[in-house]
Amino acid sequence: MLPWETLLPLLLILSLGIFVQASAGFAAGLVSVPLLLWGGYQLPEAQTALLVATLPQNLAGVWSFRSYVTVREIRFPALLRVATLPLGAWLLVALDNLPREQISQFVGGVVLLVTLTIIVARPKPRESLPIAWSWLAFTSSGFLQGLVGMGGPMMVLWVQAHDWGTRRTRAFLFSMYLVSIVPALFVLWLLFGSRIVETAMATLIFIPWLLVVTWGGLRVGTWLGRARLRIVTFGLLLVIGLLSLAKPWLPF
Numbered sequence: 001m002l003p004w005e006t007l008l009p010l011l012l013i014l015s016l017g018i019f020v021q022a023s024a025g026f027a028a029g030l031v032s033v034p035l036l037l038w039g040g041y042q043l044p045e046a047q048t049a050l051l052v053a054t055l056p057q058n059l060a061g062v063w064s065f066r067s068y069v070t071v072r073e074i075r076f077p078a079l080l081r082v083a084t085l086p087l088g089a090w091l092l093v094a095l096d097n098l099p100r101e102q103i104s105q106f107v108g109g110v111v112l113l114v115t116l117t118i119i120v121a122r123p124k125p126r127e128s129l130p131i132a133w134s135w136l137a138f139t140s141s142g143f144l145q146g147l148v149g150m151g152g153p154m155m156v157l158w159v160q161a162h163d164w165g166t167r168r169t170r171a172f173l174f175s176m177y178l179v180s181i182v183p184a185l186f187v188l189w190l191l192f193g194s195r196i197v198e199t200a201m202a203t204l205i206f207i208p209w210l211l212v213v214t215w216g217g218l219r220v221g222t223w224l225g226r227a228r229l230r231i232v233t234f235g236l237l238l239v240i241g242l243l244s245l246a247k248p249w250l251p252f
Contacts, residue, residue, distance in 0.1 A: 009039035010199075011206050014053045015213045020236070021057070022217025024229040028054060029150040030114060030237050034107045034244045041199070043096055043103055044188055047149035048196040051181050051188075052203040057214050058181065061174030068171035077158075078179045080138035081151065085180065088146025089187045095147070096192075101248045107148055108244025114144075114153045115237040123161035133158065145184060152177065 017032030029050055036046035062069060095103060137158035145151025155176055159169050188196050221229055243250065 006040060007202060010036070010041070010049060010202060011209070013039055014049060014203065014206060014210060017050065018053060018057065018210050018213045019217040019220075020233055021054070022214045023221035023224070024233045025221070026118075026152055026156050027233050027237060029148075029152060030111050031240065033149045034104065034111055034240050037100070037104050037107060037244075038247075042195075043092060043107070043148065044192045044196055045199040048185065048188055048199045049203045050149050051185055052200050053206065053210055054177065055181055056207055056211055058174050058178040060214075061170060062178050065167055065171035065174065068168045069175050074172060074175045074179070077134060077138045077155075078176060080135065081142035081145070081155075081176065081180055082183045084139045084142030085146040085151075085184055086187050088143040088148075089184075089191055090146075092147050093191055104244045104247045108241045108247070110144070110148050110150060111237055111244065112241035114150060115234060115241060118153055118157065119234055121157055123157060125161060125163040127163055129158070129161055133161070142180070145180060146187065151180070 013032055013035045016035070017028040020031050021028035032050050032053075033043070033046045036049065037043065041049070095106065098106075137154045141151040141154040143151075144154065152173075155173060159172060162169075164172070185196075185200070
């Protein structure tokens with residue numbers, strides 16, 4: 001088991017990421033991964049913790065919206081996402097060997113790039129998109145998931161470009177997250193072995209609490225409104241990204 005002094009940062013950071021995901025509808029990885037690096041975790045361990053922490057939320061989401069889940073709709077996107085995930089994880093091996101501050105800077109740069117893309121991109125909803133956009137969205141999603149554990153935003157943008165209702169949108173995203181969790185954990189285990197097991201087991205202990213956090217996040221999101229929460233979330237992500245980029249020059 002992990003040393004007790006590392007468990008509190010893990011619990012607090014995962015709680016924040018899960019809360020943001022539940023309330024704003026995205027950004028668990030964008031929030032949690034860079035903060036876990038700051039908390040002393042390596043990137044493979046940070047990814048493992050996030051994958052395990054989000055498993056119950058995605059299972060519950062798929063079950064809640066199961067009548068809107070269709071294998072035909074998720075089959076091709078899921079294949080693209082899972083197929084490109086190992087490529088990102090393979091590059092993660094090289095990234096993991098860099099100095100900690102450089103890794104933090106790289107992750108901070110990804111957070112800033114993804115956040116600014118979400119802010120700037122305002123896709124006009126339509127009935128369907130050209131197939132090329134599916135290839136771009138889901139191959140990049142799988143690659144980023146394997147590399148830094150942040151594969152969600154590209155899928156969110158793709159979904160926002162469709163004129164889908166809320167339930168169909170949530171069913172699709174929960175399904176896509178869920179089908180890639182086990183492959184992602186398996187690839188991480190193949191590449192990094194037993195070093196990720198302790199983090200996974202520690203995160204499992206937190207699952208009951210994280211379910212409470214999910215419930216709280218959903219209620220806050222409903223009360224405050226998604227639009228205002230997205231503004232707060234974007235501000236938080238920009239601060240996290242900038243601080244991660246500036247890590248070598250900060251006194252803490």
